[in-house]
Amino acid sequence: MSMTRRGILAASALGLAAPSISYGQSDVIRLGHLTPRTGFLGPLGEYAVQAATLAGEEINAAGGINGKRLEILFEDSVNPQTGSAKAERFVQRDRVAAIVGEINSATALAIAQVVTRERVLFINTGANSDTLRGSDCQRFMFHVEGQNSMYVKTVGRALVAGGLVRGKKSYALTADYAFGHDLLRVARRFLTENGGTISGEDLIPTDLTDFSPFLLKIRQARPDLVVANLAGAQITNFLKQYSEFGLQFPVAGFGFDTALAWGAGQGNFLGTWPVMWHHLIQAPSAQTFVRAFTAKYNRPPENQAWGDYLAVKLMARAMTETRGTDGIKIVEYFEGEGRVDILKGREGYFRKRDHQLMQEAYAITALPAREVRNRWDIFRSGPAVPGPDEPLDAIAATAEENACTFR
Structure with missing residues (x-):
């Protein structure tokens, strides 16, 4: 026909x-x-x-x-x-x-x-x-x-459920450009509203490849959580070097792209991160x-x-x-x-x-090295956020948080 x-x-x-x-x-x-x-x-x-x-x-x-x-x-x-x-x-x-x-x-x-x-x-x-x-x-x-609010609220739910926010101190590494500055602002608001604090922070140049000075500061600060407000190759380099330094503080990202974890190499992905979609x-x-x-x-x-x-x-x-x-x-x-x-x-x-x-989003958590079977499937995903009984805008910025007047 x-x-x-x-x-x-x-x-x-x-x-x-x-x-x-x-x-x-x-x-x-x-x-x-x-x-x-x-x-x-x-x-x-x-x-x-x-x-x-x-x-x-x-x-x-x-x-x-x-x-x-x-x-x-x-x-x-x-x-x-x-x-x-x-x-x-x-x-x-x-x-x-x-x-x-x-x-x-x-x-x-x-x-x-x-x-x-x-x-x-x-x-x-x-x-x-x-x-x-x-x-x-x-x-x-x-x-x-x-938007950043969706990423922060998605992974934030997982962090709150894991006891990593209320009464806890975070150390933030933030990409030093418009995206990172906005993400830090949104992350700070979420952590504060949920009883957490950012006790240390550094702005990371977008062309930085050596994280060792900042990792040494984290080692000395001994935070309850390391917050990565990073982007692009920054995330890949951070993950590689964090593993090399052998730091054991929990890691979470408030922004993420799966390709950056793949680029870090097998065994170097760790922590909990938000994504809008995954394979x-x-x-x-x-x-x-x-x-x-x-x-x-x-x-x-x-x-x-x-x-x-x-x-x-x-x-x-x-x-x-x-x-x-x-x-x-x-x-x-x-x-x-x-x-x-x-x-x-x-x-x-x-x-x-x-x-x-x-739309829905997802908090993903790195698999233990012994459970990784190939270079791509290196995480497990939590359930879709918002949940099936919630409206899709439950994780988006409210009009009070982020007012828009079209030009």
């Missing part, structure tokens, strides 16, 4: 298989993809590019978007100035219909300012700062990536993605890959449903808070008031 045009569009929105279509040069929809490909966030950018590429291939194999082929243009955002300039070039020269990507919070804000002027949509896939959803929120920016989630759509990514790249996807893959698929779905690429129509479509499959147990939706994707 031949597939109808409507059937092709439905398959395209969901990433399902469909007959191939022959496209002309004018039958193209372009997306711009910006993310760090170098520097301390480069390892995550590589996963982001691979996942977006896979999503684009699946969409085109399923018939494209409204019968048009999807073309994704990739650029290294490097820093906020470069990210802003390349976003402008994407929109003004390349005529992209939307931009997806980014990991650095300061660069995400720079991109958001461009797309707001140009009235083109931007889906942020990796920048966590609460301020991007609060004081710096923008009407044309949406967030697949979780062991058993939802059927999650495992379909895991199989496809693994078959193409010979390694499983991690949470940054999930974010970019999902963002491209959601953008294609929105363009299919709105029958075009008009930015304001897509904004209104997402603001309708319609539930969609986000490769997890529960469907998610973009919250209208701040454009944050409401």
Whole structure:
């Protein structure tokens, strides 16, 4: 039986298989993809590019978007100035219909300012700062990536249950840029509200590779908990060196990407950390993605890959449903808070008031070395947070914690 045009569009929105279509040069929809490909966030950018590429291939194999082929243009955002300039070039020269990507919070804000002027949509896939959803929120920016409050409240529940917060002293190591500063602020609020204190803290330069001076300070301070508000290769280097120093104080991170633990090498991952997604989630759509990514790249996807893959698929779905690429129509479509499959147990939706994707998150804990069977499956996951009887916004920042007024 031949597939109808409507059937092709439905398959395209969901990433399902469909007959191939022959496209002309004018039958193209372009997306711009910006993310760090170098520097301390480069390892995550590589996963982001691979996942977006896979999503684009699946969409085109399923018939494209409204019968048009999807073309994704990739650029290294490097820093906020470069990210802003390349976003402008994407929109003004390349005529992209939307931009997806980014990991650095300061660069995400720079991109958001461009797309707001140009009235083109931007889906942020990796920048966590609460301020991007609060004081710096923008009407044309949406967030697949979780905000810092979601990460902190997710892992915070596990820490409170483990007796590591109330009456305990923490020592915080924080990445010295916008993301880290915001994460420290949110973490401090959570710990204080739950009866804990931060008794020592250090800001860590983003290009630092030698943590020994800070590990010596931790050894002397003897905290009840070491809090890692780190990012990118900082986490990999910290994990390696913490193990080498033989420190035994419990470790928890308030922000995390699975690839950074994999990069630390077998036996060096430790502690409890929050993630928005991981490759062991058993939802059927999650495992379909895991199989496809693994078959193409010979390694499983991690949470940054999930974010970019999902963002491209959601953008294609929105363009299919709105029958075009008009930015304001897509904004209104997402603001309708319609539930969609986000490769997890529960469907998610973009919250209208701040454009944050409401979704489950997970606290993962490193497996003991004797239980690790391969280089990828190095943790066990707690249950999804929020729980099945809670609303999805239970872990997100409240309006009082993080007010947004769209510009």
